[in-house]
Amino acid sequence: MSRTLFEKIWDSHVVVQQDDxxxxxxxxxxxxxxxxxxxxxxGLRMNKRxxxxxxxxxxxxxxxxxxxxxxxxxxDQISSRQIQVLEKNCKDFGIELFDIxxxxxxxxxxxxxxxxxxxxxxxxxxxxxxxxxxxxxGSLAFGIGTSDVEHVLATQCVWMEKPTTFExxxxxxxxxxxxxxxxxxxxxxxxxxxxxxxxxxxxEYRGGTISDLTMEQRMTICNMSIxxxxxxxxxxxxxxxxxxxxxxxxxxxxxxxLVNYWRENLKSDAGAHFDKSFTLYADKISPQVSWGTNxxxxxxxxxxxxxxxxxxxxxxxEEKAALKALQYMGLKxxxxxxxxxxxxxxxxxxxxxxxxxxxxxxxxxxxxKISSKVRAMVVPGSQLVKRQAEQLGLxxxxxxxxxxxxxxxxxxxxxxxxxxLASGERCASTSNRNFEGRQGAGxxxxxxxxxxxxxxxxxxxxxxxxxxxxx
Amino acid sequence: xxxxxxxxxxxxxxxxxxxxxDQIIPKQFLKLVQKTGFGQxxxxxWRFENGDKPREDFVLNNPKYCDSKILxxxxxxxxxxxxEHAAWALLDYGFKVVIAPSFADIxxxxxxxxxxxxxxxxxxxxxxxxxxxxxxxADLQNQTIAVGDIIIPFEIESHRKKTLLEGLDDIAVTxxxxxxxxxxxxxxxxx
Ligand code: SF4
Numbered sequence: 001m002s003r004t005l006f007e008k009i010w011d012s013h014v015v016v017q018q019d020d021x022x023x024x025x026x027x028x029x030x031x032x033x034x035x036x037x038x039x040x041x042x043g044l045r046m047n048k049r050x051x052x053x054x055x056x057x058x059x060x061x062x063x064x065x066x067x068x069x070x071x072x073x074x075x076d077q078i079s080s081r082q083i084q085v086l087e088k089n090c091k092d093f094g095i096e097l098f099d100i101x102x103x104x105x106x107x108x109x110x111x112x113x114x115x116x117x118x119x120x121x122x123x124x125x126x127x128x129x130x131x132x133x134x135x136x137x138g139s140l141a142f143g144i145g146t147s148d149v150e151h152v153l154a155t156q157c158v159w160m161e162k163p164t165t166f167e168x169x170x171x172x173x174x175x176x177x178x179x180x181x182x183x184x185x186x187x188x189x190x191x192x193x194x195x196x197x198x199x200x201x202x203x204e205y206r207g208g209t210i211s212d213l214t215m216e217q218r219m220t221i222c223n224m225s226i227x228x229x230x231x232x233x234x235x236x237x238x239x240x241x242x243x244x245x246x247x248x249x250x251x252x253x254x255x256x257x258l259v260n261y262w263r264e265n266l267k268s269d270a271g272a273h274f275d276k277s278f279t280l281y282a283d284k285i286s287p288q289v290s291w292g293t294n295x296x297x298x299x300x301x302x303x304x305x306x307x308x309x310x311x312x313x314x315x316x317x318e319e320k321a322a323l324k325a326l327q328y329m330g331l332k333x334x335x336x337x338x339x340x341x342x343x344x345x346x347x348x349x350x351x352x353x354x355x356x357x358x359x360x361x362x363x364x365x366x367x368x369k370i371s372s373k374v375r376a377m378v379v380p381g382s383q384l385v386k387r388q389a390e391q392l393g394l395x396x397x398x399x400x401x402x403x404x405x406x407x408x409x410x411x412x413x414x415x416x417x418x419x420x421l422a423s424g425e426r427c428a429s430t431s432n433r434n435f436e437g438r439q440g441a442g443x444x445x446x447x448x449x450x451x452x453x454x455x456x457x458x459x460x461x462x463x464x465x466x467x468x469x470x471x
Numbered sequence: 472x473x474x475x476x477x478x479x480x481x482x483x484x485x486x487x488x489x490x491x492x493d494q495i496i497p498k499q500f501l502k503l504v505q506k507t508g509f510g511q512x513x514x515x516x517w518r519f520e521n522g523d524k525p526r527e528d529f530v531l532n533n534p535k536y537c538d539s540k541i542l543x544x545x546x547x548x549x550x551x552x553x554x555e556h557a558a559w560a561l562l563d564y565g566f567k568v569v570i571a572p573s574f575a576d577i578x579x580x581x582x583x584x585x586x587x588x589x590x591x592x593x594x595x596x597x598x599x600x601x602x603x604x605x606x607x608x609a610d611l612q613n614q615t616i617a618v619g620d621i622i623i624p625f626e627i628e629s630h631r632k633k634t635l636l637e638g639l640d641d642i643a644v645t646x647x648x649x650x651x652x653x654x655x656x657x658x659x660x661x662x
Contacts, residue, residue, distance in 0.1 A: 012659075015648065015651050015652055015655045016648050016651055018630075020629060020630070021628060021629065021630035021631075022630065024645065024648060024651075024652075026652070026655050026656075026659070035501050035502070035554075036553070036554065036555065038504035038505075039504065039505065039506045039555075042504075042505070047642070049642070063501075064501075064502060076502075078502040078503075079502055081502075081504065082502050082504060085504050127553060127555075128552075128553055129551065129552055129553040129577060143553040143577055144553065144577070144580075145553055145554075145555035145558070145577060145580060145581035145584060146555040146556075147555060147581065147584035147585070147641065148580070148584070150642065151641055151642050151645065154642050154645075154646075155642060155645045155646065155652065156652065156656075157645060157648075157652060159641070159645070161628070195489055195547060195550055196489075196546065196547040196550070196573065196575070199547070199573065199575065199576060200576060226551075227551075229547065229550060229575060229576070231576055231577075294489055294491070294550075317487075317488040317545050317546065318488065320486075320487075320488075321487065321488050321489060324487075414493075414498050414552075415498060416498045416499070416501060416502070433491075433493070433551060433552075435491045435493040435494065435551060436493070436494060436516065437493065437494075437497055437516050438493050438498075441497070441516055
């Protein structure tokens, strides 16, 4: 019987199958960070349990680490404690940790792929919803809660009900791929299918446009699958995937053998059945800007802030939500998106903080100055990204333009460290969530691509990047 | 985990769609390293102005609901971040049952790990509950909600029901399959 890629990975990881209810799945890679793990390790201690597979478990600290000078002590005592607790837990249980001083430290979803921990055909879990990022490599990767973190530490398995399958095809040639980015593709998808459009499903992104994307771009798309409510998103691996991973630090020794196997096996069979399907034509989309407080509240840069009744199309609950969102965001319906002025710009997060993102943004910035009204920062996704960017001189380009150039971490994506918006501040952000207070209580987030964020930093308001010279 | 008993209580109506876990428990409280004590921060930014003054217009601040154990809300509750702190905060505050037309996947799963019963009800029934102000009883064993004389049945996956009713420890259950896990590890290619 023909099967989808997801079904193949699922089938090859089932340890226990019951007639009814969830299956016990084996976990190939478990990524751990400081925020969602302390209670899990405590649970192990309380029950005198050990970590079953320390060799398949990797930890880093990313969510609440400061992005300023790391030779200084951490000012926030509670953050500092959480970091110490992770250090102790990794030491006590024998887990490899990329700590704040490690050259491999970074956002967990950035370092997994760049270290070759992420591999095609594997199952990957992490106590973080954006684990879906790793699906770009054709792995089944999903976020879990802390109880499941404990469960995986103890058993290397996780119970899961089999999700349904959702095919999202992206077709059409983008006229200007520098202006219409992966971020615009995924925001367009979420805008159309809604924040619960993917609930209960595993999305497989397919089609010509997806094949054309680089690995970084595929990661941006898979990353935001959770913003459409999906358990995971994946892309079938191809030569780009295999080349990206080749030679990375943690890939297995028999890499070529594995590649041969992956090449043959890791794709959906022709005629495989998907439970749901949706097609996006990438040649028809514009740069996207979110105006509200969830990622589906997004529109074209050429558009206007919508009227709640027009946005909600008759759904009373959505209309109320839109009204509330506009109040929170301090926006009037009918306002041109390009008339929205900004206080802050944030280029970073596991969605858009990889080398390619920084290169794209820097091309526009080079030799220019950001608006005097704007405070802007770049937070590379990892220490490796930071080093590579510095080798290319990107740090200088950003700093000369007036950007702050920081150490790696989640930073203002969720503002658990000192990088936050003040109440009422408006920010163009390359992150993935524009929820109320996400980047700081009262802060207003507009989700955009790195190139849109860079252009907004220069102008002090949103700009249609298609009108700029991006080559 | 304690076995789940019948819950009888007045219902706290939270009339919002897409309530994300960032709202349920804002990030500044995720730095704690234990599971308890999160209740005081539940819906923090909606509940308090400037961090301490209760907002009168927020439903949790209405004294009528102060002993409520059942939260009633709209579609896609618990979306966004996987933080289990959201479930811990609800439980610590006193909610044992959450009723909504739909839930986000990870949150739904996290509830069961902590002895909270999330009930999916069709939108019409949810609407009815929003218009009702008396006590209701959620009975997991019989899969019903009783509002006065009206009985509304609900669906739940049988294994999840069992987990809650018996208060099972997931890990202990899984460790009964130790031989299968070991067999899997031996048979599959090493990655
Ligand atoms: S960068 Fe943001 S979304 Fe990504 S893991 Fe960190 S906090 Fe989560």
